[in-house]
Amino acid sequence: MNYENILAEKDNGIGLITINRPTKLNALNRATILELNEAFTAFNTDKAVKVIIVTGSGEKAFVAGADIAEFADFNEEEGEKLAALGQELLFDLVQNLGTPVIAAINGFALGGGLELAMAAHFRVASDNAKMGLPEVSLGVIPGYGGTQRLPQLVGKGRAMEMIMTAGMANAEEAKTYGLVNHVVPQAELIDFCKGIAAKIMKNSSVAIANAIKAINANYEDGVNGYNTEIRAFGESFGTADFKEGTTAFLEKRKAEFPGE
Structure with a gap:
């Protein structure tokens, strides 16, 4: 650039x-x-x-x-x-x-x-x-x-x-x-x-992006940050990063997050 x-x-x-x-x-x-x-x-x-x-x-x-x-x-x-x-x-x-x-x-x-x-x-x-x-x-x-x-x-x-x-x-x-x-x-x-x-x-980029969104929601007028957190938490379960993170934990190995 x-x-x-x-x-x-x-x-x-x-x-x-x-x-x-x-x-x-x-x-x-x-x-x-x-x-x-x-x-x-x-x-x-x-x-x-x-x-x-x-x-x-x-x-x-x-x-x-x-x-x-x-x-x-x-x-x-x-x-x-x-x-x-x-x-x-x-x-x-x-x-x-x-x-x-x-x-x-x-x-x-x-x-x-x-x-x-x-x-x-x-x-x-x-x-x-x-x-x-x-x-x-x-x-x-x-x-x-x-x-x-x-x-x-x-x-x-x-x-x-x-x-x-x-x-x-x-x-x-x-x-x-x-x-x-x-x-x-x-x-x-x-x-x-x-x-x-x-x-x-080392962590999930998808989860981090959702965490940023949820944290920022607390400072937005008319937005319920708790509801944003609940939705983002639920969405996490549909990601490849969640599958990899939980599988790696159960298999006692380091997670290799795909960022998806």
């Missing part, structure tokens, strides 16, 4: 997406969002890819925010369309992918960068990472799901404080808040994420 603003590579069942705009601290502009949409969609439809890792190029930033110059002169209608389109093309897409997405946060994850990391299924941070939603310091609010996902992860009060102060949390603070799962030295970040990916890949 050849892109102008990102790098995408596949190796041993892992799709690695690297946002590659180092001179802009990997800021998200429209072109980058479109390329990310294409890369995530391609990996999600590739049966050989079992886990996706998303990170930023260099040592300074995962994504330092949105490209402000691109929308500084927008009016109200244009601003609303910007948020709606961005959520549809990237942030909601990532959250609802059936393929697990790990955000490897290397350095600054601010504004749209933190919103992208929060859309991933979970997050690992390098020890130099700093995270925040500074939008109110620019006279705007988070528009790519930040006001919704941050409270889900850290609680309403903590999210209110982070958004209102436009402050940043360091990696250890973010771990304490529940915003990231692990903090590791920057040099070990990608290998650590690949280690988690290897554990994930």
Whole structure:
């Protein structure tokens, strides 16, 4: 896959997406969002890819925010369309992918960068990472799901404080808040994420996709997550992965899931 603003590579069942705009601290502009949409969609439809890792190029930033110059002169209608389109093309897409997405946060994850990391299924941070939603310091609010996902992860009060102060949390603070799962030295970040990916890949990709769907259902308005879980549980019984998993257990051998 050849892109102008990102790098995408596949190796041993892992799709690695690297946002590659180092001179802009990997800021998200429209072109980058479109390329990310294409890369995530391609990996999600590739049966050989079992886990996706998303990170930023260099040592300074995962994504330092949105490209402000691109929308500084927008009016109200244009601003609303910007948020709606961005959520549809990237942030909601990532959250609802059936393929697990790990955000490897290397350095600054601010504004749209933190919103992208929060859309991933979970997050690992390098020890130099700093995270925040500074939008109110620019006279705007988070528009790519930040006001919704941050409270889900850290609680309403903590999210209110982070958004209102436009402050940043360091990696250890973010771990304490529940915003990231692990903090590791920057040099070990990608290998650590690949280690988690290897554990994930031992399991049924079909079951994992259904688990993601059921977990996300709990956060959707008007959706009963328990009912989603019940349906997905029942559907599991009709899969080849279920047959292989239960047979392997009874035969006391390692399962070789077909992913069907």
